[in-house]
Amino acid sequence: MTRVSRTQRILLIIALGFIALSTVRAITGEDVLTSSGTARAMLILALPIAMCALGGLVAERAGVINIGLEGMMILGTWGAGFGGWHYGPWGALLGAVIGGALGGLVHALATVTFGVDHIVSGVAINLVAAGLVRFLSEAVYAEGEQGGGPTQSPPIGAARSFDVPILSSGPDLLGRLERTDVIVLSDIGGVLRGLTSGLTVFALIALALLPLAWFVLWRTALGLRWRSAGENPVAAESLGVNVYRMKYLAVITSGALAGMGGLMLVLFTGSYREGMTGGRGFIGLAAMIFGNWRPTGLAMGSGLFGYSDAVRLRAQTSAAVLALLLLVGLILAAVGVWDLYRRRFVLSAVLLVLAGAAVLGWATLDYLPNEITTMTPYLVTLAVLATASQRLRPPAADGMRYRRGEEH
Incomplete structure (x- = not known):
């Protein structure tokens, strides 16, 4: 079997994540997402x-x-x-x-x-x-x-x-693509236009x-x-x-x-x-x-x-923030299924339960208090950070006190 390089794996993760984001945008109708x-x-x-x-x-x-x-x-x-x-x-x-x-x-x-x-x-x-x-x-x-x-x-x-000329000014090709409202394509146009303007x-x-x-x-x-x-x-x-x-x-x-x-x-x-x-x-x-x-x-x-x-x-409104709950749920579910495939049963069960809770929250909640909305970036980051915590490897001597001639 051909081994997937690190670059290919990163590009695949980005592509799948963007497709998930576009899907959430289409389901919720929250155009602000992309x-x-x-x-x-x-x-x-x-x-x-x-x-x-x-x-x-x-x-x-x-x-x-x-x-x-x-x-x-x-x-x-x-x-x-x-x-x-x-x-x-x-x-x-x-x-x-x-x-x-x-x-x-x-x-x-x-x-x-x-x-x-x-x-x-x-x-x-x-x-x-x-x-x-x-x-x-x-x-x-x-x-x-x-x-x-x-x-x-x-x-x-x-x-x-x-x-950026042509892409985001003048003909504004990316702006035209954003306005097509075609799933994935319009999302790509919106994101790239935002990254190439201002x-x-x-x-x-x-x-x-x-x-x-x-x-x-x-x-x-x-x-x-x-x-x-x-x-x-x-x-x-x-x-x-x-x-x-x-x-x-x-x-x-x-x-x-x-x-x-x-x-x-x-x-x-x-x-x-x-x-x-x-x-x-x-x-x-x-x-x-x-x-x-x-x-x-x-x-x-x-x-x-x-x-x-x-x-x-x-x-x-808080509807767009609630849409992030659905996105987080999809990400956690995907990682949970992958861990299940790799026989990490306990971690997989925890992630799938959290994914279900996130999707349930999106489906049942109509409003979020401002205090919770303000915490959203931190909660989203912590949720995704938790999925990555199993593969971390810091430098071996990170944080160690070093003195020349000493053995560690």
Whole structure:
């Protein structure tokens, strides 16, 4: 029997998931599920999470757990607000990267040099970052000056956006396809039109970082050294790899990527605002775990959260959010049947019961309270994360304290 490659398996999963989404859209009549506006909002909401997840991936592949992604993202948002205030969107990019990288440097100093527990260091960075940006805001942004204050920066200026010619502007071929209302085809048109319109050069940079990270980690000598430091640092050191240097470089890069996530938020709102990260650093960490410490998987996890949040924000009623229950039910049922085929009877039974409950909830409920609707992105992400928890494999030396010459 021909072995299916990882790429083919991922493409098959994406295709089946999209067919399930299109089917749910046709059954429920909720066009918002695959509209171009929802897809555009999904990209905006997913990119900050994806950047944090990518930062976590780089650090953990080198053996350093980075719970401090949220704090580094906070520093990135403040740096983006300050740099953008003085030098516009490109200054915001530089400020975000510097702010996040400084947070990564502190985490590397604590964990690599002084051997502090990785979790303790990450939590400390999260706490310190929140207080530090408030102190900096009060010191730098005068009350009322150009719209700034102790909790926000002055406006940074808007980044120029564009649509992809022919596909989403001019002839607008994808828009025409979206309006055909043909199952699957119109859904493809809506999603692709949303992903190819309203783009900025910064969004393209963030998207390009995903394949670039894969290339660096799995196709370059630097990536091999990073991964060896996270799998077996003693063996890597014996082969001439400077493990300390590799860990430092990885964690600083991790912080810079988390800062990029903060930049995405600042560009969307037009200024830095206190508390704007909203826990996205932790969601990025979950997306990285969902993706099994790989760029493709974390992109899918980030997109899943961004999509469910986009549906929640764009839906006029809770009916569209209820439609997500049907989608989750179909996904859980499919995974449950697959586990049954692989003779994982207990897990299969649990997933099938949850799938039945989700479908039953969609069929019987007419309304959801706002509190439940707000929780939808988290619930959907947790439900799908639970289906992936059986195949996870973190780097072997992830989170371990390393000292040169010590055997583990």
